[in-house]
Amino acid sequence: MFTGLVEAAAVVRALRRQAGGALLALETPDAWSDVIRGESICVSGVCLTVAEGGGKGDLRFDVSAESLERSTLGALRPGDAVNLERALVVGARMGGHVVQGHVDATAAVSGLESSGGFWTLGVRIGESWARYVVEKGSIALDGISLTVASLDDEELRVAVIPETFRATTLSGRRPGDLVNVEVDVLAKYVERLLGAAAAPTRDDRLHALLGS
Numbered sequence: 001m002f003t004g005l006v007e008a009a010a011v012v013r014a015l016r017r018q019a020g021g022a023l024l025a026l027e028t029p030d031a032w033s034d035v036i037r038g039e040s041i042c043v044s045g046v047c048l049t050v051a052e053g054g055g056k057g058d059l060r061f062d063v064s065a066e067s068l069e070r071s072t073l074g075a076l077r078p079g080d081a082v083n084l085e086r087a088l089v090v091g092a093r094m095g096g097h098v099v100q101g102h103v104d105a106t107a108a109v110s111g112l113e114s115s116g117g118f119w120t121l122g123v124r125i126g127e128s129w130a131r132y133v134v135e136k137g138s139i140a141l142d143g144i145s146l147t148v149a150s151l152d153d154e155e156l157r158v159a160v161i162p163e164t165f166r167a168t169t170l171s172g173r174r175p176g177d178l179v180n181v182e183v184d185v186l187a188k189y190v191e192r193l194l195g196a197a198a199a200p201t202r203d204d205r206l207h208a209l210l211g212s
Helices: 065-070 162-167 185-198 202-210
Strands: 010-018 021-027 040-043 046-052 057-066 083-087 105-115 118-124 138-141 144-151 155-160 177-182
Touching: 021 065, 040 057, 057 065, 057 105, 138 155
Parallel strands: none
Antiparallel strands: 010 021, 010 083, 021 057, 040 046, 040 083, 046 057, 105 118, 105 177, 118 155, 138 144, 138 177, 144 155
């Protein structure tokens, strides 16, 4: 589990396609040299398992076909930047929100405006995912926990503080660029539970059939 508080940025060394997926190699900061094989890392919003790491400035991940297709990882090129976050440590302060690293969809940036050093990012999330979002709620974009400033049926806008803009890949985003979106998992659970509660039971169907 993650919190959406990006700890570092990394540069893509290579994305090599192979049967059933790809191998992603990243050039990472020296401070990440203690990462071990099997550790979970959130890479621009996608939870990946370290296939090879611990060496100075180098991490490699096996990326499934599902992750390549569902997220922006499949379009990465050498030199691209990605956001990194290590898994939450039990007992640590949780400054963001619950992020699983399970990307729901990609969405296009509709605008990025600055005002006094602060930024407003617009994303066309679409109606099918907007229903899981609420104003002043949380959403993860490229693995970054952000607060929804406003939204309508098709678009949401988030406020970005100077530190987040500087320390993440958001500073390089332009209208039309795709970002990884993970909506609040609690909203999806609530929808499913309410749907199950409203669905007719076996006894209800039997009574309806018998007319009693």
